[in-house]
Amino acid sequence: MPKDLVLGIDTSNYTSSVALADAARDVAADLREQLPVKRGLRGLRQSEAFFRHVDRLPALAGALLRTHRDRIGAVAVSEKPRPVAGAYMPVFRAGLRLAALLADALGAPLFCFSHQEGHIRAALHGTELRRGEAFLAWQISGGTSELLLAEDGGARLSIIGGGKDISFGQLLDRVGVALGMDFPAGAALDALATAAEADAQGGAGLARIPADGFFFNLSGMETQCLRAVRGGADARVLSRAIFENIADCLLGIGAEAARRYGAREMLFAGGVSASIFLRRRIAAAARGAGPAPVFGDAALCGDNAVGIALLGAEKLWP
Secondary structure, eight states: OOOOEEEEEEEOSSEEEEEEEETTSOEEEEEEEEOOOOTTOOOOOHHHHHHHHHHHHHHHHHHHHHHHGGGEEEEEEEEESSSSTTOOOTHHHHHHHHHHHHHHHHTOOEEEEEHHHHHHHHHHTTOOOOTTSOEEEEEESSSOEEEEEEEGGGTEEEEEEEESSSOHHHHHHHHHHHTTOOSSOHHHHHHHHHHTTTOOSOOOOOOOOOEETTEEOOHHHHHHHHHHHHTTOOHHHHHHHHHHHHHHHHHHHHHHHHHHHTOOEEEEESGGGGOHHHHHHHHHHTTTSSSEEEEOOGGGTSSOSHHHHHHHHHHHOO
């Protein structure tokens, strides 16, 4: 039987994921399980997330091994949050340990990447983004809000901007939990913002996110939003205002960065980029001005092992 599949493994702070990719860069399997968070909490400690991965990951990987074991030619895994020296998060050790064990048992090579590289590769899947040119990429998720310069088809990533305190995902989750929503709250807030999109009446009165070059802080926005919640603000109006501010921040900084680096396209990756409201507003605002926005499959925006599996396939079959 041909060894025509790569097993990818990713263990983010909130999702256990496994996937299979083949030599044609097609996705053969994609399994994920979100780690549970108790109602009212705004996340998990790293230690708790690690042990939850240890409990759940073997069953997910086992489901693929039972039917595809003899076809797996390599194992790929996310070993750290981003491709920079010293980057480390305990949760990725859970996936790395299982990946090393499976690679040894299968007699297959082990390829290690970063979680951020996986996000970018997953967002690129199915797009027509020009691989020969440098492009900009926003990774906007629960743990990261960073602007990247992507070169060599996304194989080389450099952080050139982003959040200096909390992430967009954390902002959304904290506001959503304050409104009584379950964690993670981004999708619920997006639904409210989208429902209120056509409503031109009123506003939440939020100040814009201040930029410092290509960087920004969100703690001030969080303070404004939580104050609005305590003051009884309409959840739909507040949600719309938050997403409007996020979109304007991404577009404004992205346009300046595109001029400096000569980039013509801007990729959006990470769970927050699945937002229907953001996609509509960014696409409408960017027509004929600034870098062309590129959105990947919304199903591949959240944490997943698809990008890691695809990177492994490209390593095994250049």
